[in-house]
Amino acid sequence: MGASAIIFYTFAAIMIVFSFLAVTSQKILRAAVYLLFALGGTAGIYFMVNYFFLAAVQLTVYAGGIVVLIIFSILLTSHIEEKMQKADAWKIILTAIVGLGGVVLSLFVITNHVFIPQANTGVEANMTTIGEKLLGYGAGGYVLPFEVISVLLLAAMIGAIVVAKRNKPEGNG
Amino acid sequence: MNWLYDFTYLTQSIHESLSRNFEQGTVVLIEMILVGLAFMILFALLGLVLVYAERKVSAFFQQRLGPMRVGKWGTAQTLADVIKLLMKEPLINKNADKFLFNLAPYIIMITAFMTMAALPFAKGLQALDFDIGLLYISAVSSLGVVGILLAGWSSDNKYSLIGALRSGAQVISYELSVGLSLLTIVILTGSLQLSVIVESQANGWWIFKGHIPAVIAFIIFLIASTAETNRGPFDLAEAESELTAGFHTEYSGMKFAFFFLAEFANMFIVSALGATVFLGGWMPFHIGGWEVFNNIMDYIPPIFWFFGKVSFIIFLMMWFRWTFPRLRIDQLLTLEWKYLLPINLMNILVMAFLVLMGWYF
Numbered sequence: 283m284g285a286s287a288i289i290f291y292t293f294a295a296i297m298i299v300f301s302f303l304a305v306t307s308q309k310i311l312r313a314a315v316y317l318l319f320a321l322g323g324t325a326g327i328y329f330m331v332n333y334f335f336l337a338a339v340q341l342t343v344y345a346g347g348i349v350v351l352i353i354f355s356i357l358l359t360s361h362i363e364e365k366m367q368k369a370d371a372w373k374i375i376l377t378a379i380v381g382l383g384g385v386v387l388s389l390f391v392i393t394n395h396v397f398i399p400q401a402n403t404g405v406e407a408n409m410t411t412i413g414e415k416l417l418g419y420g421a422g423g424y425v426l427p428f429e430v431i432s433v434l435l436l437a438a439m440i441g442a443i444v445v446a447k448r449n450k451p452e453g454n455g
Numbered sequence: 456m457n458w459l460y461d462f463t464y465l466t467q468s469i470h471e472s473l474s475r476n477f478e479q480g481t482v483v484l485i486e487m488i489l490v491g492l493a494f495m496i497l498f499a500l501l502g503l504v505l506v507y508a509e510r511k512v513s514a515f516f517q518q519r520l521g522p523m524r525v526g527k528w529g530t531a532q533t534l535a536d537v538i539k540l541l542m543k544e545p546l547i548n549k550n551a552d553k554f555l556f557n558l559a560p561y562i563i564m565i566t567a568f569m570t571m572a573a574l575p576f577a578k579g580l581q582a583l584d585f586d587i588g589l590l591y592i593s594a595v596s597s598l599g600v601v602g603i604l605l606a607g608w609s610s611d612n613k614y615s616l617i618g619a620l621r622s623g624a625q626v627i628s629y630e631l632s633v634g635l636s637l638l639t640i641v642i643l644t645g646s647l648q649l650s651v652i653v654e655s656q657a658n659g660w661w662i663f664k665g666h667i668p669a670v671i672a673f674i675i676f677l678i679a680s681t682a683e684t685n686r687g688p689f690d691l692a693e694a695e696s697e698l699t700a701g702f703h704t705e706y707s708g709m710k711f712a713f714f715f716l717a718e719f720a721n722m723f724i725v726s727a728l729g730a731t732v733f734l735g736g737w738m739p740f741h742i743g744g745w746e747v748f749n750n751i752m753d754y755i756p757p758i759f760w761f762f763g764k765v766s767f768i769i770f771l772m773m774w775f776r777w778t779f780p781r782l783r784i785d786q787l788l789t790l791e792w793k794y795l796l797p798i799n800l801m802n803i804l805v806m807a808f809l810v811l812m813g814w815y816f
Binding site: 286312315318334 | 479593594601
């Protein structure tokens, strides 16, 4: 077993163990931290296959953005002594069956798929290529979806501000 | 003395001598361990030197002498402090979440290590040279706030929690300004790779070549990175007069030392980043066209240039800390969202226009 295999299995083990812990932990902040580790493991795998851009995006958006947001909201709403209720037995069994079904389905597809080794390694995804594709308006460019998503995000942001902003109480001067 | 100017020979010869004796997988593992050890030693040295420097600089600004008793000029003071911290009892609150409480200092330390790994220290002396260098650094350094938030919450102390929430709001806001001010220079370089950014400054540093927008970006970077590392005048997260010690109130002994060390390491990291992007990193002071002058400057090895520039920015940050009074939380957020961010966005537009017209050197 080579060095890369050892590193791969370490990351895989980290991801599996911490994803499992994230859904079974009864303390909500610990669950968020386990989720952080699972996402970090995914980023590690991306780094391993030399897909640096996606790895950095994974770290910025998921680990640095979403998990921090989750932790922040937990800090504002919950107390250190609170514990989540244990789920009912039938709920646990049901979700376990659904989860196992997903695992079996994925394994079935992966093991039955015949992977054809490719002679060329494909396009090297460096920053320039990604940037030119993302903002390209010629064939194979993504500028339209990129702009549409920006408008959608802007709308969501304005909506959030409108919902969150309360009118000033009247009569207080 | 050739190796002092170009570390490629040194790293190559280490790699080759290892390759002769071991097989490839083992070589990679040994090199990982060597690089890790080198960074740990650097970390420890930085802690020792910077803590001493901070105390001496603060004494200088307050017209005191600072530590003078342990060793000549008090140089062994930090070493004595380390021994004291090692012998202290690690205390944990009864109701604290022990797992998260113990985890938090390590998260901060690990993010500091991961960021430092991508910095170019001298020619050929860089552990990770991605083509997404700057993006990687901003991605990894955004994880550090998790450690602060966890430390504050798991301590089960209201001062810690308030400190953590303040610091969370602060770091998340100021991250934007740091990223955008670096982006202003990326427009000029056209690359995020740190080694390419350094090479592009061979005929002058970007702060000189980029005119006024580069200077504005540098000033914004200094302010925002001081805030991002939770240093004064933005040290609201620890504000000793109101919050005892903020998020690390309940920590003692080595775990406290980790927070302390990480703060200084982060200061070094942002200074190194600023030096690399704005002041040419390890590139000596060159002026395009002046061959003789450039050759004279090349006699000073790059690693001294790098550490010289970093010390200059660190000195600026210490100067801020001991000169300005602490801001209030609303002033802090106003400064970021109403002043720095709009100025920064306008600055990027101006810079893009300059680059489009070719009005830079």
